[in-house]
Amino acid sequence: xxxxxxxxxxxxxxxVALAQSPDVTILGEDVGYFGGVFRATAGLQKxxxxxxxxxxxxxxxxxxxVAVGMAAYGLRPVPEIQxxxxxxxxLDQLVSEAARLRYRSAGEFPMPIxxxxxxxxxxxxxQTHSQxxxxxxxxxxxxxxxxxxxxxxxxxxxxxxxxxxxxxxxxEPKRIYNGPFDGHYDTPTVPWAKVDDATAEVPEGHYTVPxxxxxxxxxxxxxxxxxxxxxxxVAGTAVAESGVDGEIIDLRTLIPLDIETIxxxxxxxxxxxxxxxxxxxxxxxxxxxxxxxxxxxxHLEAPVQRVxxxxxxxxxxxxxxxxxxxxxxxRALDAVMKD
Amino acid sequence: MIKKNLxxxxxxxxxxxxxxGDAPDxxxxxxxxxxxxxxxxSATPAxxxxxxxxxxxxxxxxxxxxxxxxxPRLAPDTMRKLLKDMMLTRAFDxxxxxxxxQGKTSFYMKSLGEEATSCAPALALADDDMVFPSYRQQGILxxxxxxxxxxxxxxxxxxxxxxxxxxxPIMYSARAxxxxxxxxxxxxxxxxxxxxxxxxxxxxxxxxAAAWCGEGSTAEGDFHxxxxxxxxxxxxxxxxxxxxxxxxxxxxxxxxxxxxxFAARALGYGVAGLRVDGNDPLAVYAATAWAxxxxxxxxxxxxxxxxxxxxxxxxxxxxxxxxxAAQAGSAWPLGDPVERLKVHxxxxxxxxxxxxSALADELMETVKAAQKQAEANGILxxxxxxxxxxxxxxxxxxxxxxxxxxxxxLLEEDAVRRVEGQH
Ligand SMILES: Cc1ncc(C[n+]2csc(CCOP(=O)(O)OP(=O)(O)O)c2C)c(N)n1
Numbered sequence: 001x002x003x004x005x006x007x008x009x010x011x012x013x014x015x016v017a018l019a020q021s022p023d024v025t026i027l028g029e030d031v032g033y034f035g036g037v038f039r040a041t042a043g044l045q046k047x048x049x050x051x052x053x054x055x056x057x058x059x060x061x062x063x064x065x066v067a068v069g070m071a072a073y074g075l076r077p078v079p080e081i082q083x084x085x086x087x088x089x090x091l092d093q094l095v096s097e098a099a100r101l102r103y104r105s106a107g108e109f110p111m112p113i114x115x116x117x118x119x120x121x122x123x124x125x126x127q128t129h130s131q132x133x134x135x136x137x138x139x140x141x142x143x144x145x146x147x148x149x150x151x152x153x154x155x156x157x158x159x160x161x162x163x164x165x166x167x168x169x170x171x172e173p174k175r176i177y178n179g180p181f182d183g184h185y186d187t188p189t190v191p192w193a194k195v196d197d198a199t200a201e202v203p204e205g206h207y208t209v210p211x212x213x214x215x216x217x218x219x220x221x222x223x224x225x226x227x228x229x230x231x232x233x234v235a236g237t238a239v240a241e242s243g244v245d246g247e248i249i250d251l252r253t254l255i256p257l258d259i260e261t262i263x264x265x266x267x268x269x270x271x272x273x274x275x276x277x278x279x280x281x282x283x284x285x286x287x288x289x290x291x292x293x294x295x296x297x298x299h300l301e302a303p304v305q306r307v308x309x310x311x312x313x314x315x316x317x318x319x320x321x322x323x324x325x326x327x328x329x330x331r332a333l334d335a336v337m338k339d
Numbered sequence: 340m341i342k343k344n345l346x347x348x349x350x351x352x353x354x355x356x357x358x359x360g361d362a363p364d365x366x367x368x369x370x371x372x373x374x375x376x377x378x379x380x381s382a383t384p385a386x387x388x389x390x391x392x393x394x395x396x397x398x399x400x401x402x403x404x405x406x407x408x409x410x411p412r413l414a415p416d417t418m419r420k421l422l423k424d425m426m427l428t429r430a431f432d433x434x435x436x437x438x439x440x441q442g443k444t445s446f447y448m449k450s451l452g453e454e455a456t457s458c459a460p461a462l463a464l465a466d467d468d469m470v471f472p473s474y475r476q477q478g479i480l481x482x483x484x485x486x487x488x489x490x491x492x493x494x495x496x497x498x499x500x501x502x503x504x505x506x507x508p509i510m511y512s513a514r515a516x517x518x519x520x521x522x523x524x525x526x527x528x529x530x531x532x533x534x535x536x537x538x539x540x541x542x543x544x545x546x547x548a549a550a551w552c553g554e555g556s557t558a559e560g561d562f563h564x565x566x567x568x569x570x571x572x573x574x575x576x577x578x579x580x581x582x583x584x585x586x587x588x589x590x591x592x593x594x595x596x597x598x599x600x601f602a603a604r605a606l607g608y609g610v611a612g613l614r615v616d617g618n619d620p621l622a623v624y625a626a627t628a629w630a631x632x633x634x635x636x637x638x639x640x641x642x643x644x645x646x647x648x649x650x651x652x653x654x655x656x657x658x659x660x661x662x663x664a665a666q667a668g669s670a671w672p673l674g675d676p677v678e679r680l681k682v683h684x685x686x687x688x689x690x691x692x693x694x695x696s697a698l699a700d701e702l703m704e705t706v707k708a709a710q711k712q713a714e715a716n717g718i719l720x721x722x723x724x725x726x727x728x729x730x731x732x733x734x735x736x737x738x739x740x741x742x743x744x745x746x747x748x749l750l751e752e753d754a755v756r757r758v759e760g761q762h
Contacts, residue, residue: 033358034588034662050352055589057558058525086524089560124445124719126507128523281741310730310745316445317496317504317719318730327752327759 028080099142150199156209183234238329302339353592374407452650491713529565555586617647
């Protein structure tokens with residue numbers, strides 16, 4: 001089986017989707033001839049033509065608004081927002097339009113749009129190339145939110161998202177595009193092709209990873225760790241370094257959430273640590289914490305802990321003090337294990 | 340239903356005339372002769388300025404003589420300052436680009452070939468006129484005499500960085516130089532400049548505002564909001580569009596440049612629109628001076644399109660060889676702004692080759708010395724130059740309980756990290 005990094009896997013998914021359905025259309029800043037600033041769409045315009053893979057004016061509001069119109073016609077647009085940090089000009093089209101059109105037209109205008117966007121920090125990108133705004137979207141009724149953590153899932157989830165008849169926000173953790181990240185900034189990145197991990201093996205053809213299904217990355221009996229994207233790997237480091245028998249769940253899809261897998265795990269371990277890179281207050285971790293408390297209260301041995309980025313803009317030089325690395329996670333593990 | 344008896348529709352997707360492997364060819368760029376365009380009174384109603392968005396204001400002719408009514412007739416000392424500002428900007432860019440390549444910082448963006456579009460407006464405006472720049476207007480700070488080591492401290496995110504290492508390199512802020520904090524989000528500064536200008540007008544102040552964005556950024560809704568407010572309130576503002584032909588890999592056609600000029604955006608809003616040779620420092624000065632006079636006399640806003648060329652990559656993260664013809668910068672028909680002003684001054688007998696190369700050497704030494712001084716304060720790395728608790732300052736005026744708690748948590752973590760021997 002070929003080994004791919006996440007960019008190659010995403011490129012392969014887009015290529016398969018374009019070949020499979022004449023309605024799949026890719027648009028975004030620099031995605032056409034050049035193939036995207038992260039090269040995710042490289043070669044696709046050449047193979048599938050300029051009217052199916054094309055560059056756009058620099059207006060995120062326009063990109064999503066146009067995608068809504070294309071979906072109304074019957075296409076399956078896959079717009080790219082160059083960085084998640086630049087998605088805010090598109091909020092009205094996403095929140096007031098794409099998310100609600102099925103509802104307000106009573107099903108006349110479904111919106112099969114998949115918005116791809118690199119997100120997350122750890123690349124010294126400063127406050128406008130590092131944010132994790134998933135909580136903005138999970139709060140909106142009518143949007144699905146998907147975040148892969150490895151090449152196999154990236155391709156399978158992206159193909160599932162494109163096939164889905166509702167709008168999906170597909171955030172790609174750019175820190176792990178080329179290789180997994182253990183959370184220590186000074187460890188050199190080992191490329192996906194060289195890591196001993198089956199998730200770097202990616203079939204060439206079509207397959208899907210269903211939306212709404214989490215993956216148990218590591219089984220354990222002491223504590224459940226809920227994570228997604230880059231933080232799945234960082235949580236793995238923390239568990240290994242702490243010696244705690246943690247059960248790590250990669251959520252993969254935030255909305256719709258795989259509540260059954262979470263419940264089964266927390267009922268088994270009695271402890272729960274939630275890890276995300278996004279700011280803390282009102283983040284998706286707050287939702288997870290509430291759900292675990294509501295549904296597993298009598299099984300809990302300790303208060304649920306959240307490990308997150310701080311409630312500050314993403315700093316440039318203090319990036320690694322901001323990032324919720326292994327030290328922060330281990331302290332949370334210690335805290336839940338004490339009770 | 341597709342109706343068989345009707346012509347099928349076709350989607351137009353713009354395509355630049357040359358791609359990698361092609362020779363650069365600018366034969367379709369219309370370069371009108373310098374000096375031929377009339378200079379209207381700056382109070383002329385926008386409705387009577389309809390030819391200007393389609394014309395090109397040029398002062399320096401092919402022999403670098405200043406000709407025609409737009410010649411600002413600058414004193415030789417002023418022109419030498421303009422030349423020096425552009426050369427210093429170029430030397431600064433050169434060193435900082437190299438510093439990034441040497442791993443001393445994360446990112447850099449040059450303005451090579453576009454220096455006139457920052458340095459000349461800065462000179463034509465008053466020093467306390469408020470500027471809202473984009474990320475390629477380092478020339479404004481340099482023209483306003485801002486200390487070079489301070490700019491470098493920001494680029495290195497080091498312990499002397501006034502912005503506390505928070506911003507990506509080159510995202511300066513210098514209120515004392517009437518220079519607004521630069522955003523990474525495109526075009527947000529355009530309506531902000533209009534708002535500042537409206538405030539200045541409402542207060543009966545005498546200062547005006549100016550903003551800059553690239554031609555690619557004019558696609559953003561913020562640009563159009565800026566034009567709308569500017570015309571409605573006749574705001575004393577200059578909205579500069581730097582049309583350097585490329586927005587990363589997208590040529591100006593993806594911002595609407597195939598069908599019209601960027602200055603012509605002004606017409607629909609009823610705003611004065613000028614289109615200027617952006618590589619002609621005297622023409623840029625003259626256009627800015629005209630627009631500034633118009634704004635200062637309550638005749639409203641001006642949109643200026645600076646027609647120029649991004650001679651190098653978008654940033655240190657970019658390789659233009661992947662999407663455009665090689666050597667396009669040197670083939671650009673409007674030449675180089677430094678060279679054109681230099682030859683002009685030599686023609687006047689106010690400059691010579693020896694002085695020019697001596698100045699170039701002197702400026703490179705200035706920049707090198709500044710770099711040494713800045714590097715003594717640290718370069719970007721994992722040294723965490725700012726005290727950790729500064730991360731939580733300036734979120735709000737006062738620190739609420741949750742940020743105080745998080746700051747305390749960070750200091751505890753740091754203690755653990757030190758014990759474990761890692762940052
Ligand atoms: C809102 C937003 N969208 C996208 C980007 C990514 N981006 C940064 S610069 C750039 C190109 C801008 O081109 P242009 O406005 O022509 O200015 P130039 O770089 O040529 O000076 C893009 C797309 C961004 N910074 N902000």
